[in-house]
Each structure stands twice: as structure tokens, then as C-alpha cells.
Amino acid sequence: MDNQRLMWVKSSYSSSGNCIEVAARDDRNRVLVRDTKDRRGPVLRFSPAAWRRFADQLKRSLASGPNRASRRL
Numbered sequence: 001m002d003n004q005r006l007m008w009v010k011s012s013y014s015s016s017g018n019c020i021e022v023a024a025r026d027d028r029n030r031v032l033v034r035d036t037k038d039r040r041g042p043v044l045r046f047s048p049a050a051w052r053r054f055a056d057q058l059k060r061s062l063a064s065g066p067n068r069a070s071r072r073l
Helices: 048-063 066-072
Strands: 020-025 030-035 044-046
Touching: 030 048, 044 048
Parallel strands: none
Antiparallel strands: 020 030, 030 044
16 A cells, blocks of 8 residues: 555644544545554554544543543543
8 A cells, every 4th residue: 555645634633742644545445544653654444434433432432521531442
């Protein structure tokens, strides 16, 4: 996979260097995720539906407060 040609977007929740980047890969219908600090490192691949479920659960966990979030994830 040629990660150089993908359009990576950094998370809006990035802080103090602990960031992820996300890229959509339309030709294979995948969402790709990587660590901003290790751009040549491993890339996680999700189906769009799995990524939406993960992101929705994370948003709900963050909205419920830090104590409850750690129990849900």
C-alpha cells in the first residue's frame, strides 16, 4: 500500500503529540488509521461501518465523563 498518496487527516482531538491520522481508501472501501509519530509504522484498517461504530462509541464515552469512559472502552 502506498501511504504517500493517501490524504491523511489529523484528529481534531490531538494534543501534546499523541495523535492519530485517518485516511479513507475508496478503492477498497476502507478507513485507515495510523500513529502520527510513526507514519511509516503499522496502519489499522477498518470497514466504514466498523469505524463509525468505534467513533460513535468513543464520542458517547467522552461525553459521559472521564470516569465512565474508562469502563466502557
